[in-house]
Amino acid sequence: MxxxxxxxxxxxxxxxxxxxxxxxxxxxxxxxxxxxxxxxxxxxxxxxxxxxxxxxxxxxxxxxxxxxxxxxxxxxxxxxxxxxxxxxxxxxxxxxxxxxxxxxxxxxxxxxxxxxxxxxxxxxxxxxxxxxxxxxxxxxxxxxxxxxxxxxxxxxxxxxxxxxxxxxxxxxxxxxxxxxxxxxxxxxxxxxxxxxxxxxxxxxxxxxxxxxxxxxxxxxxxxxxxxxxxxxxxxxxxxxxxxxxxxxxxxxxxxxxxxxxxxxxxxxxxxxxxxxxxDFQGTLFEELDWRDMPLTDDRSEQKLNALIKELVSKYPGETRENIWLQVVKSNFMKYERKFYRSLLKNMADKSQIVYQVDPSTGRRNENSKLYPV
Ligand SMILES: C[S@@+](CC[C@H](N)C(=O)[O-])C[C@H]1O[C@@H](n2cnc3c(N)ncnc32)[C@H](O)[C@@H]1O
Missing domain, CATH: 3.40.50 (Rossmann fold)
Incomplete structure (x- = not known):
């Protein structure tokens, strides 16, 4: 040794x-x-x-x-x-x-x-x-x-x-x-x-x-x-x-x-x-931001989208933060919080979920409740 x-x-x-x-x-x-x-x-x-x-x-x-x-x-x-x-x-x-x-x-x-x-x-x-x-x-x-x-x-x-x-x-x-x-x-x-x-x-x-x-x-x-x-x-x-x-x-x-x-x-x-x-040292992709690289199937946006819909149907009215904890529990390290939040916004814009504002601040935040449409 x-x-x-x-x-x-x-x-x-x-x-x-x-x-x-x-x-x-x-x-x-x-x-x-x-x-x-x-x-x-x-x-x-x-x-x-x-x-x-x-x-x-x-x-x-x-x-x-x-x-x-x-x-x-x-x-x-x-x-x-x-x-x-x-x-x-x-x-x-x-x-x-x-x-x-x-x-x-x-x-x-x-x-x-x-x-x-x-x-x-x-x-x-x-x-x-x-x-x-x-x-x-x-x-x-x-x-x-x-x-x-x-x-x-x-x-x-x-x-x-x-x-x-x-x-x-x-x-x-x-x-x-x-x-x-x-x-x-x-x-x-x-x-x-x-x-x-x-x-x-x-x-x-x-x-x-x-x-x-x-x-x-x-x-x-x-x-x-x-x-x-x-x-x-x-x-x-x-x-x-x-x-x-x-x-x-x-x-x-x-x-x-x-x-x-x-x-x-x-x-x-x-x-x-x-x-x-x-992986990309000395290649064309070296200078690219790692976050801009295509995602592998097991970390795809579609998978997270489907999981969010499933969780929101299972726990209607649960907060954004608690749904995130559920995502992390079953998919540790696969997604970042920032990615989750921007996907929630997209899903709400496309009427795939209801993403309420927090009544105490009038804004969307971690206490915002999520519902299925
Ligand atoms: C992987 S190194 C730790 C590196 C350290 N975390 C760092 O970042 O610098 C493991 C260390 O544990 C020490 N070590 C091994 N067996 C030990 C034991 N039974 N009790 C205390 N230290 C031990 C080794 O001498 C070595 O310095």
Missing amino acids: GKYDDDFFGGKRPWSVIKDRVLRDYMNVYLAKVNTRGQHIVLIDAYAGPGVFQDGSNGSPIIICTAAEKFAKNNYSAFFFNIRQDFHSQLETALKNSGFNSAHAFKTNSLKTINQLPQILKDNTVFLYLDPFGLKGCGYDQLEPFLKRNSKYSTEIVLTMCMPAVHRMAAFHAVKRGEINEKTKKYHERLTTVFGGDYWKDILYQENVDAETKEFQLIDAYLSKSAQFLPFTGYCPVRQKSDSRIKYFMVFVSGHPDAMVLMNDIMHKAYFSQMHRA
Whole structure:
């Protein structure tokens, strides 16, 4: 792992742009919101890294603290953990040089530390970020004590889950040939711990299902476990180009619907803008705005139009905002709020739906009610 760590921090991988953007954009809006709750905010980055990459770009601790200084100054504490002495020392220096006095770095093994934190952080707003190299550090066993915190206090978790490792450890072909050795058994035990059950077997050992479909099914199943406690969840695939395999999923779980609608737009923008850049670099389309590219069938305007009509018929008189939440729940990351709003206006202009004004302002806004025609 040492060599891998060193390579990793040599310079950012292009696809890390997605992860960093999501983290930065989410921290800004999240902190501005939770800072109004009146509780002290605790930010935990359990697999922190050195803070600054060798090419000078910022890692998660600096991204987190920059947002916290701007939106929650004097009302937050940030805790950064790392198992490696060299990264820990580099991070201490980076935090000190940036003047982040509310940030504290610890040299520790997070696998042994973080599940004890919820006992200490009883009445705080807590944000937990888990970005380990492998699977162990983002397992259900790590999350569970955080998921079970008192729901009076805000808990949000963002993690990255490495996909190639899942397939390697499941060892599909070896299992099909009946070649299960001690190492494979250990891997399988680890997968069961990480996913909080052995449902991963039914998913990963399906015949004639491609690897990516299995990955989406697995993340969905993993999130439906945590959704018993924190029901608003979603994820963004992270990959080099749109036709490359998924390197990891960036996943969030939250107790608040705002997190889901915010993450929807943040992940949509980070993913599709980076895929546009990676797919079209050096081609005619490079200079085009990613939003001007033709939409794929699964994200088409016609599909959203049909879904809106269906939801408005099912929930007549529901607000624009609540219908949007329903769209996001069933189609996470597919559409942006701006696109939804302009489509509503078009649909109302064509008399496909009734889009009322909010009587208290005389304008269309998030409280506007929608009806079928
Ligand atoms: C993917 S990197 C994190 C990168 C970081 N989020 C950033 O943006 O710079 C994972 C980090 O976790 C550290 N690590 C690995 N196992 C750990 C453990 N058990 N406890 C604490 N840190 C660990 C590694 O040394 C490495 O610095």
